[in-house]
Amino acid sequence: MTGAEITSGAQPAPTGGSGATSVTPALQVDMGWFAAVFDTVPRWVWAALIVVVAGIAAAILLGTLTTRLLVRIGVPEAIEGTAFERTAREFDTSTVEVLGTLVRFFVLGITFLAVLSVAHVTVAASFWSRTVEFLPQLFFAIIILIVGIVVGDKIQIVVGERLTGIKLPQIGVFPRLAKFTVIYVAVLIALSQLGVATLALVVLLAVYLFALVFLSAIALSDLLKSGAAGSYLLLNQPYVIGDEVEIGEKRGIVQEVSLFVTHIENDGEEFIVPNSTVFEDGVVRIRE
Secondary structure (H helix, E strand, O other): OOOOOOEEEOOOOOOOOOOOOOOEEEOOOOOHHHHHHHHHOOHHHHHHHHHHHHHHHHHHHHHHHHHHHHHHOOHHHHOOOOHHHHHHHHOOOOHHHHHHHHHHHHHHHHHHHHHHHHOOOHHHHHHHHHHHHHHHHHHHHHHHHHHHHHHHHHHHHHHHHHOOOOOOHHHHHHHHHHHHHHHHHHHHHHHHHOOOOOHHHHHHHHHHHHHHHHHHHHHOHHHHHHHHHHHHHHHHOOOOOOOEEEEOOEEEEEEEEOOOEEEEEEOOEEEEEEHHHHHHHOEEEEOO
16 A cells, blocks of 8 residues: 555553453554655745745735734824725725735735746746836836825815815815826826836926916916915014904904905904905004
């Protein structure tokens, strides 16, 4: 019999001098069978098997650690409400889970290439070195792109919240411009990671930013004037809350001075005067 040879024998064992015997089974395993199997299978198969097991274990471990680390530093709370997070929730996942899955696939991809190298696959030998260099670049490019989209969504929310109190029709476009600017920069960085020539894109970005600043200055010239005037008023305080002032044809008690407007009240009427008007028409502080 090849394999494990099992022999059993009955050997007399004296018990209490009564002459009775007991049967003691003996199990003997032929270790040579395992050695023969090991020698039969090529060594590269065993090496590839070890690489596969180690790669799968590393993928699961690193993916889980990435997810837990992002949760620990508060990423889910920071990106709550962003478009990317809402889209991920529609697929019963989250942004941190997506990033953890990308880490797992990255490690599995490295494992697959390592298996091909160990197996001495002819096709792998030609592109192994280039693939090893390209795969990390692709991984980081995808991570940068996802981070750029998430950060752009968050900046859109934050800018929108900060500009809520400004009642101007042009203000609504600024949150989207901030979002797409961040995403555009992320795309540039991701493409540079892949070795794509981005000089033309950088030039376009510079033109885009210049046009954005120029058009914003034209569209919001009055707002910029009020902001500059408000900065001066807040720093020098020619009048403060509680003073009675006259600005143009409006007279009343100062209720609030902000960066862009001054609130004055008179006989139940509240006037909201742009700070640029204060500079153009002047202000009279009434003392009684």
